Amino acid sequence: MEKIILIGDSGHAKVIEDCIRSQGGSVIAKLDDRYQERFYEEHLIKGPIALIDDLLIDDVKIVISIGSNHIRKSIVERLNIADEKYATIIHNRAIVCNSVKVDYGTVIMPGVIVNADASIGCHSIINSNSVIEHDCVVENFTHISPGAILTGNVKVGQGSHVGAGATVIPGIDIGSWTTIGAGSSVISNIESNVTAVGIPAKVIKREGL
Structure with missing residues (x-):
């Protein structure tokens, strides 16, 4: 079962979460810079995007769940993470x-x-x-x-x-x-x-x- 971190916690993230569940995967965290610190909500980890360094271990992958094309690109550049860590x-x-x-x-x-x-x-x-x-x-x-x-x-x-x-x-x-x-x-x-x-x-x- 694929474990996914979503970058962005909005309505678009809800739709992507449904897509992930349809594949048998699970979302373990939703990270968004509108959050100041780490907390838990409905068994999910939430917090700022900087938490990615702590959470991206083993077989965990990422999806950027933000509708803006410009913002998705800027986050990819900011994270500078290997391509294979992104889920399709x-x-x-x-x-x-x-x-x-x-x-x-x-x-x-x-x-x-x-x-x-x-x-x-x-x-x-x-x-x-x-x-x-x-x-x-x-x-x-x-x-x-x-x-x-x-x-x-x-x-x-x-x-x-x-x-x-x-x-x-x-x-x-x-x-x-x-x-x-x-x-x-x-x-x-x-x-x-x-x-x-x-x-x-x-x-x-x-x-x-």
Whole structure:
């Protein structure tokens, strides 16, 4: 039975905990810097992230249970822990084809479908009932929100967020650290560091503007 430490104690952590339990694993601690000291709550250890040095022993692994792509990346850099200490979590009600590559630290939630030869990078969130079709590439630190659909051969760059219910047609490239608004329909390539919304999706904001 896999033992997991969650970094972050919020609503998102609750969903990840359910995913872990569906695999037969258990959460032993939830660490968050809003806590000042170590304490116990419902048989879980809680406290600041610095406690990781005491708790990360033997077969214990980590998942960063924070929705923000930027914050997940910053915590990975801060911890500087070996890749193999991060768990990959796939809910038992997700459908992930055998040819799919899922990298470390990523969580795939219930109802997700990931089809043949798709690739999902590290520390990504593939949220409930989303669909990632064949040959898609989803890079590190991404978030595919509930009900979003990536049709075949779509690429989503590092740190990007595809909003709830958005649809991306085949062969589209979405750049890095870009946000696609909820319910949008993406029918042309979207550059990096922008926000795009609507049907069809249009850029409404560039980083720093």
